[in-house]
Amino acid sequence: MEGINRMEHLKNYINGSWVESSSTEYADVLNPANQECIAKVPIGLQTAEDVRKATKAAQEAYLEWKEIPVMRRVQCLYHLKQLLESHKEELAITITNECGKTKDESLGELQRAIENVEVACGAPMLMSGDIIEDIATGIDEMMIRQPLGVTACITPFNFPSMIVFWFLPYAIATGNACIVKPSEKTPKTMGLLFKLIDQLDIPKGLINLVHGAKESVDALIQDPYVKAVSFVGSTSVARYIYAECGRHGKRVQAQGGAKNPIIILPDAELDLTAKIVADSVYGCAGQRCLAASVVIRVGDEKNSIKDSLYESVKQRTVGYGLNEGVSMGPVISPESKDRITSLIEVGKREGASILLDGRTHKVPNYEYGNFLGPTILENVPIDQTLIKTEIFGPVMSMISMKTIEEAIGFVNSGAYGNMACLFTSSGAHARLFRKEAQAGNIGINIGVAAPMAQFPFSGWKESFFGDLHGQGKHAIEFFTQTKVVIERWPNHWSRKF
Ligand code: NAD
Numbered sequence: 001m002e003g004i005n006r007m008e009h010l011k012n013y014i015n016g017s018w019v020e021s022s023s024t025e026y027a028d029v030l031n032p033a034n035q036e037c038i039a040k041v042p043i044g045l046q047t048a049e050d051v052r053k054a055t056k057a058a059q060e061a062y063l064e065w066k067e068i069p070v071m072r073r074v075q076c077l078y079h080l081k082q083l084l085e086s087h088k089e090e091l092a093i094t095i096t097n098e099c100g101k102t103k104d105e106s107l108g109e110l111q112r113a114i115e116n117v118e119v120a121c122g123a124p125m126l127m128s129g130d131i132i133e134d135i136a137t138g139i140d141e142m143m144i145r146q147p148l149g150v151t152a153c154i155t156p157f158n159f160p161s162m163i164v165f166w167f168l169p170y171a172i173a174t175g176n177a178c179i180v181k182p183s184e185k186t187p188k189t190m191g192l193l194f195k196l197i198d199q200l201d202i203p204k205g206l207i208n209l210v211h212g213a214k215e216s217v218d219a220l221i222q223d224p225y226v227k228a229v230s231f232v233g234s235t236s237v238a239r240y241i242y243a244e245c246g247r248h249g250k251r252v253q254a255q256g257g258a259k260n261p262i263i264i265l266p267d268a269e270l271d272l273t274a275k276i277v278a279d280s281v282y283g284c285a286g287q288r289c290l291a292a293s294v295v296i297r298v299g300d301e302k303n304s305i306k307d308s309l310y311e312s313v314k315q316r317t318v319g320y321g322l323n324e325g326v327s328m329g330p331v332i333s334p335e336s337k338d339r340i341t342s343l344i345e346v347g348k349r350e351g352a353s354i355l356l357d358g359r360t361h362k363v364p365n366y367e368y369g370n371f372l373g374p375t376i377l378e379n380v381p382i383d384q385t386l387i388k389t390e391i392f393g394p395v396m397s398m399i400s401m402k403t404i405e406e407a408i409g410f411v412n413s414g415a416y417g418n419m420a421c422l423f424t425s426s427g428a429h430a431r432l433f434r435k436e437a438q439a440g441n442i443g444i445n446i447g448v449a450a451p452m453a454q455f456p457f458s459g460w461k462e463s464f465f466g467d468l469h470g471q472g473k474h475a476i477e478f479f480t481q482t483k484v485v486i487e488r489w490p491n492h493w494s495r496k497f
Pocket of ligand 1: 154155156157158159181182183184212213214215217218232233234235237238240255256257258288289390392418457459463
């Protein structure tokens, strides 16, 4: 992998080769800790031409790949797992340098990526069909799963390595080809991952990397070879992708934004809860689709949990994610930092009080970084902007409610449904919450209810458009189409030899 770090203008990987984009327009990729330009990524209208080359190559590779038995297809995933394991360190450094999260957080997302590769290795079992012998006299009926063809995967900036693995290994294991379009804000990690993919024994063109932004996404959706689109990003774009895929007759799964509530009951274990909740709100500087954003304290003992949360939050060390002892990195861009600081101001104007203000936080030697300290707002009015808007930054909005029923009602009134969590030592309350909360990922005494690779990443409401999610069996289903065969072989046709 030597040389990749010096690469200035990022290349596409099409038909098994590194190729320059057809576009002459490039955007800077900036390290959010110091604004240093670490690469240039192709963008603009001409990236659509790159997409066309990639889909053509992918279609040819697909025709070859689908004929290869699934047991042989998954061998490339075993190899990919080994390569990911042995390149974790340099991948983690690249993730931190382009995305801002701490190195431990980068290693954490790589682990989740690897686990998805492991689960997809089970495709020989996971994609098996059903058969009923003698559904009628002399008649058998079976359902088999077949691949779709060329698939596309469009990812956001905040998990530059993990998210593509919610889809890609399953698409390949089930016999499809794939084109990956990473975020233009964090495209370097994908370049490194493709240096590993380049070492796999697979047909040329089976897995392709195309850079770009809206133009390459539109070209993918409109391309006749592309049969299915997996998208993860903000809700407005997810909704657009879903509608466009519908218009162009594509199978689609589009995961969107979030606004995740956490309810704390008076019987929750104080210190543990405070630590877990703080990790959920401020991990990855709040730039996780499963970051807790609204904390609802139930009952009268409001101050003790507030004090524990405050103490836990204050202990965070903000800085450059590769430096020792840093527990929170910068946000992705100056625009993002401005948006978050303005939202805090809006919250204050709308009646919230600021318990901890991270807006002016400075990190010595990193004066150009997009750093924010942790912020806690309390008594945020529940019908106002801060409660409804995805902040995607290190900001906790604290509110109080009298009963668990009131808190669940509040959770269910939100537009999003990515995650909802409850902290309690009561099994009955946990059960009530699990049953009634309207979100697809539920945590009971868990702060980031991220499904393991075996389970679907189950967003609901404005957090997901489609029906089959990423990961596990849902992904296997998404990347295959079912075929039902009914066969009549009457006994009296059998000849004696
Ligand atoms: P984004 O929506 O801006 O970008 C995501 C992808 O869409 C990128 O590849 C980008 O190039 C492309 N894109 C952007 N604008 C487009 C347009 N107008 N038309 C077509 N394509 C377009 O998201 P982001 O800022 O990179 O990521 C953060 C968002 O992603 C947050 O809202 C977060 O909650 C969400 N997210 C959701 C999940 C989940 O599982 N639900 C996981 C991670 C992130």
